[in-house]
Structures are given as structure tokens and as C-alpha cells.
Amino acid sequence: MVRLIAAAAIAMALSLFGTRLLISFLRARGIGQPIREDGPSGHVTKAGTPTMGGLAVVGAAGLGWLVSDLFGGTFTRRGIIIMLTIGLAALVGLIDDGLKVFRARNLGLNKRTKMIGLLVVAVVFVVLVLDQTNVATTLSFTRYDSPGVDLGRLGWSAMAILLILATTNAVNLTDGLDGLAAGSAIFSFAAFVVICFVGFRHEEIYGDHSYLDLGVISAAMLGGCVGFLWWNAAPAQIFMGDTGSLAIGAALATLALGTNTVLLLPVIAGLFVIETLSVILQVGTFRLLGGRRIFRMAPIHHHFELAGWPETTVIIRLWIFAGLCTGLAIGLFYADFLSVPGVLE
Template identity: 45%
Template sequence: MIGILVAAAIALIVSIMFTPYLIRVFSRQGFGQEIREEGPQGHQSKRGTPTMGGVAILVAMVVGYAVAHVITSMVSDDSEAPTASGLLVLFLAVGLGLVGFLDDFIKIRKQRNLGLNKTAKLVGQLVVAIAFAVLAVNFADEYGFTPASIRLSFVRDLTIISFGTIGFVVFCYLLVSGWSNAVNFTDGLDGLAGGSSAMVFGTYVVITFWQFRYNCGLKTPTVGCYDVRDPLDLAVVAAAAMGACIGFLWWNAAPAKIFMGDTGSLALGGLVAGLSITTQTELLMVIVGGLFVVEMLSVVLQIAVFRTSRRRLFRMAPFHHHFELAGWAETTVIIRFWLLAGICAMFGLGLFYSEWLTAVGS
């Protein structure tokens, strides 16, 4: 428990203090955001706002995780060293963050709103996702648990659906690509993606700590226990990510002093995917991260309807721009979407707990 609190606190402090430094550096270097001409006209005033603020989130998250392990090793004889699960999830986030950083850097250098082309971004996500997937199914602990399961999971493995190793690698790539793009689509208003991500990671602090308390890897497993490897370390990762997002939100909230850019949104999406895989809650994450799902579906539906009927389903996609063009103030859209994100997170947490009650009672 100490490690979770330390990770969240350190990540929060680092993020709050490091972000203004990045704002000054990126402003001097001219690392400003380019804005789409076809977007809401109110966004044109944001042109030139420093971007690539996701660097602060990643640095804060990694520092929070590392310091938490150092401090817990000093104050507790039972402290855990960094685990395969925790390090793999961090690797996935940092790897996708690097892909996003290249995308942001190209946008800045070429003074356009398009960075890496689709093929290059696809290859970057593919390489990171495959490396994560292969490693996640090959590191077994003393109980035979690997960081990931080759079965599809809701709160626990669905034994009737198994991908096999190769199928799991493909499934993992689809999840990583889907979630990273979903968070990327959500990152269109000041603080929307950061605040929503903080709620998702806060929810997973509770989920992973609960899995730790009722873990089948313990010497005396309880009824309804979870076959999840390293849940406590995953709780530390989730807490560090939550603290980093909240700290960054201090500067990213409307009116934003800095944007996270693809550096942050792809990294956070990768973290969402990694946590869902290593906690064996891939389907539950669809509910917990419901706002991201809705934002991505709005883009998919907009494209599908336009290509088939030459009409637009929404005034503009992603979904949050539809309400802006309908006359809602940007802050109104942000706050109401945060409320939706919170409702999704709490509903998902309620489903997680109700499943545990069912498992214990059966």
C-alpha cells in the first residue's frame, strides 16, 4: 500500500513541477501545435501552444514507479522488486510514447497537422505491440503465471475462448492499436484525455489492489481468487500513471498552457491496453474506458456513413467536436465528457466487484 501512495504522490509532484519547465523549453524552441483548418474555428487561437507535453507524463510515471520501489525497499522487508508485468506495461507506454514523439516532432518541423504517415505509425505500433506480446507470454513466475493469458478475459479468463500464442500476438496488436488511437481521438479538447485517463487509472488502482488481496499466487489462495501475476506492482504502475495525469492536468486544463500531443495520447492508450491485458480484463476495460470507445466509434461511424451515403452522421468527428459545433462551450463539453468518463469507470468497477461477489458465493 505504501508503494501505491508513494508512486501516485511522486508522479503528481514531478508532473506538476516538470511540465512548466517543458513549457518554457518548448516555447523557446518553437515547438507549437498546428491546428486543423477544418476544425472548430475557436481552436485556431490555440495555434502555437507548446505540444509534446506527454514527455512530462512519461517521465513522472517512470520516476514515480522507480521511487516507490526504492522507498518501499527501505521501509519494508517484504517489498517487491520491479516485476515483469510492471516493467512490460511501462515498456509498452514508453515505446508508444516514442512513436508519438516522432509524430509530434515531424508535425512541428514541417509546420503541418500531419506527422508520421499511416504506414510509419502502423509499423511503430506493430513493433512495440509484438515485442510486448511475445515477452508477456514467455516470462513465467514460480507459480507458472505469465504476465498475460492467451485467453480472452472479462474479469477472469473465459476458458472457452483461447487465441493460441500467435493469435494472442495478433489480438494484442489490435488492442494496442485500438486503445492508443482511441485515446488519441479523445485528445482534442483541453484536458479531456488527461482527466479521463486519470479516472481510468484510478479505477485500475482499486482493481489491481483487489486482485492482489485475492490472488491465486498467494501461499493460501482464497475462494474466487484471481490468476493475475504481479497485481500489486500493476497497482503501483496505475497509481503512478494517475498521479502523472493529474499533475499534467494542472497545466493542460482549459485554457491549456501545453498539449500532451501524440507523445502522451499514444502512451496513455498503450498503458490502457497493457493494464487490460496484464490484469486479464480486456472486455471490462471496454466499459471502464467507455468514453474512449465512444470517441473512436464516432470516427468509425462518421467515415462509414460518409463513404456509403455521402452524408455526415455528426457535424464533426470525433464526437466532442459535434457538440462544439452545436454551440456548446468547450469547457461545458469537457466537464460533461469527464462526467461520462467517471460514470463509465464507476460502472466498470461495480461490475468487477459484483463478479467477485458472485464468484465467492458460488
């Protein structure tokens, strides 16, 4: 428990002060975010806001994870691989953000190149985690044996790659309003802190000794997002950019894979799922219905903006939804835990 609290506190403090230093550094060099021309008109005023704030989140979380070892516990191979994957995803995002800034247009890596980069990251994770750890290759909801359908190494690899690609893109789509992605991610990482703590305390049920280390990563990412949100809350003084959104997406996906909660992840990250579905539905209906749209603009947070909701209202209401998803996910996880024979005896 002490290591979890230490990781969150250290990461939050480092992110809080590190983000402020990053803002000053970027402003002094005139490095700011170009705004997409086809977005809501009210966003034009945000042009030039410093970006790449995800560097502070990932850097603070990484240091929080490392320093927390002084408070007990040990690093695990699974934890090291997950932190490496988060860092590699952040690197892909950093390249994308850098191209946007230096080209002075909201055009970074093209979609194909970005997907190839994320695919490489996902493959690296899969190869390392299968070769270096005892990860269960089952289809899982709350633990490796629930429902416990064995996918085999090939099937699990395909699922893991798709999950990483889907989750990184889902968080990236959600990162369109000040503080929306960071605030929502805090709830999701909180869910993983609870899941990992229970898994650590009941290794005989969850079947692995790495849960404490993964819980520390979750706590560190939570702390990093909290510290960053201080500066990213509306009106944002800095954006996380793809550096942050891709790293957060990779963290959520790999934590789900590492804790055998793949089927629970859509509940944990319910807001990110809804945001992605809104884009899929918008594109699908536009093509199938001859140019008709079901939303004023996608992702859905822009639809609410164009419907007349103030930006802060959209953000807070979607945070509420994200919090409800977290509560439901923890409830489902705990209900399954109580259903294990012998737990209540």
C-alpha cells in the first residue's frame, strides 16, 4: 500500500512542477499547437497553446514508478515491459506532435504511418511479454480463468495487438477538449489501482505475483495525469498532444492485458469507447446514407459543443460518465471476487 501511495504522490508532484517548467520552456520557444480547420470555430482561440505535455505525464509516471521501489516491493518483467511500451507509444506521439509544430499545421504523421508505428509498439509488447513472462493467453474478464477460454499464443497475440491499436486511437480521439482525456484517464487508472491491489493481496486467486508492480504503474500514471490536469484544465495552458494520448492508451491496454481484464476494459474505459463509437457511426452513416450525419460533429464531445453546451459543461458531464463507468467496473470486479469459493468463509 505504501508503495502505491508513494508512486502516485511522487508522480503527481513531478508532473505538477514538471508541466509548469515545460509550459515555460515551450512558450519561450514559441512552440504551440496548430488547430484543425474543420473543428468547432470556438477552438480557433486555442491556436498556439503549448503542446507535447504528455512528456510530463510519462516522465513523472516513469520516475514515480522507479523511485517507489525505495518503499518496498520489486520490479517485475511484466511491469518493465509495460513501462517500455508506454514509453514507445509516447515516442510515436512525440514524433507526430513535433511534425505538427514544426510544419505549423495540424498535420503530423499520416494515418498509415502512425498506425504502422503503433503496430510496431504493439508487436514489441506481445513478443516480449510472451517470451519473458508467464502471461495467461486466455480470454479474460476479471481474472485469467474467467471465462478462461484459451486463445493460444497466436490468438492472444492478435487480440493484444488489436487492443493496443484500438485503445491508443480511442484516447487520441477523446483528447479534443481541455482536460477531457486526462481527467477521464484518472478514473480508469484508479480502477486498475483497485484491481491490482486485490490481485496482489490474493495471488492464489489471480495467479501472478506482478500485480503489485502493475498497481504501482497504475498509481504512477494516475498521479501523472492529476498533476498535468492542474495545467490542462479549461482554459488549458498546455495540451498533452499525441505524446500523452497514445501513451495513456497504451498504458490502459497493456494493464488490461497484464491483469487479465481485457473484457472488463470497455467498461473501465467506457467514455473512450463511446467517443470511438461516435466516430465509427458518423463515418458509417455518412457513407451508407448518402452524406447524412447523425451527429453535428464527431467525436461526440464536439456534437455537444455544437448543440450549445459550454465546453466546461461537456467536460464535467463526460467526466461524470467516466466516473460511473469506473464505479461499475470496480463493482463487477469485486462481485466476481466475492463469487470465488472460499472468499467469504
